[in-house]
Amino acid sequence: MDLFTQCNQQDENILPFDGEVLSHGFVLSNDESEYYYTLLLGAIAWQPDEAILFGKRIQTRRQVAWYGEQPFSYAYSGVIKCALPWTDALLWLKQKIETITNETYNSCLLNYYGSGDEGMAWHSDAEKQLKKNGSIAVLSLGAVRKFSFKHKASSLKLDVILEPGSLWEMKGETQTYWLHRLPPTQKVRKGRVSLTFRTIV
Ligand SMILES: O=C(O)CCC(=O)C(=O)O
Numbered sequence: 001m002d003l004f005t006q007c008n009q010q011d012e013n014i015l016p017f018d019g020e021v022l023s024h025g026f027v028l029s030n031d032e033s034e035y036y037y038t039l040l041l042g043a044i045a046w047q048p049d050e051a052i053l054f055g056k057r058i059q060t061r062r063q064v065a066w067y068g069e070q071p072f073s074y075a076y077s078g079v080i081k082c083a084l085p086w087t088d089a090l091l092w093l094k095q096k097i098e099t100i101t102n103e104t105y106n107s108c109l110l111n112y113y114g115s116g117d118e119g120m121a122w123h124s125d126a127e128k129q130l131k132k133n134g135s136i137a138v139l140s141l142g143a144v145r146k147f148s149f150k151h152k153a154s155s156l157k158l159d160v161i162l163e164p165g166s167l168w169e170m171k172g173e174t175q176t177y178w179l180h181r182l183p184p185t186q187k188v189r190k191g192r193v194s195l196t197f198r199t200i201v
């Protein structure tokens with residue numbers, strides 16, 4: 001079964017069970033979104049994402065960067081990354097988001113998708129280094145993209161639309177019971193940046 005959520009109520013859980021996914025609406029104006037998109041494209045230490053697949057180290061076209069309040073190391077798809085110190089822009093955005101979600105974050109994984117050809121496959125963010133059932137806040141900049149959730153046991157699917165300047169939050173048991181992905185699409189030519197604020201323990 002496919003559900004499509006449009007015009008969802010702000011701050012209301014869009015998952016029917018087994019987790020919480022909240023929309024916090026638009027937290028940046030259009031001008032601010034454009035400003036931070038351009039700034040972060042230039043100022044962030046982007047690197048091709050790497051993963052170990054069938055014992056081989058591969059590079060994805062998506063670019064990533066990892067920042068935090070300490071040089072945390074984060075093991076992900078068999079690759080260890082070391083966090084860079086917060087930039088002023090990231091710290092400002094982090095503090096703004098913390099007041100909206102009423103949570104705290106000590107790190108941020110940034111993703112850059114150059115066009116709709118690039119996406120992220122089904123996964124959940126349940127690495128051991130992440131706070132269990134902690135909040136992950138996703139701020140979107142650049143192109144509008146679809147984001148999908150799939151319940152692991154029932155395969156129930158749900159789509160949301162991630163717009164520039166919007167803030168979404170995943171928390172509670174979401175990562176235990178649901179997968180999520182950013183599907184590739186031929187319809188989008190523009191790039192997109194996402195900032196995913198997390199808590200490392
Ligand atoms: O790009 C996004 O909006 C989210 C990507 C994601 O799921 C992740 O970074 O774990």
Ligand SMILES: [Fe+2]
Binds near residue numbers: 123125180
């Ligand atoms: Fe994720």
